[in-house]
Amino acid sequence: MLHHHGEGSTPERSVPPKPGSARADRVEVLGVASTCGFPHSCRPAGTSLARAEDSRAGRHTCSVVVSRRWAVFLVLVGVWSWVIWPRFAVAIWNDDRSWANGGSTPTSFLWVHALLIAASLAIGTAVAVLGIRAWLAARKQLAARK
Incomplete structure (x- = not known):
């Protein structure tokens, strides 16, 4: 994932998130990582975060809310x-x-x-x-x- 820190700066590649951190609850959609914002809905009930990260490789399991x-x-x-x-x-x-x-x-x-x-x-x-x-x-x- 690339982050841009303002005008004149160069984009930097971010460090992969550590399991258990808020950033670890990401979903991959078309190869772009994004934060869902609802960690509890990103993994099946009773599944640990680390196991959910391994089991959903390449799958998008979070809900997208459209009004x-x-x-x-x-x-x-x-x-x-x-x-x-x-x-x-x-x-x-x-x-x-x-x-x-x-x-x-x-x-x-x-x-x-x-x-x-x-x-x-x-x-x-x-x-x-x-x-x-x-x-x-x-x-x-x-x-x-x-």
Whole structure:
């Protein structure tokens, strides 16, 4: 993990945390270590910290809390992607620059935009799915509190 200590200084590599310290309760997400903030939720009940560190190598076992507002925002971003990009796809399809040889051969203009649209729809779908899952988890957590 890299730490930056202000302007003009160079980033330093931190020393790995000692088992049992607050920093030892870290989770690895996409290779980046971060502190969960809830040490009790990062390991199975009855498991020592050292054993939890060994047993969860490469696994993320902490819960991520997303508010219902953020969940709705994520779903709306996904919906927005599905409203905007198909309309853009129709405009690209009908553009004269998309076709060569009298409309029979697709050009690189069409292929590049088709790839852009496909990637954007995939990302929008993934974001919407995460939003839906966050909404359901928040609803389940709220019901458990009652």
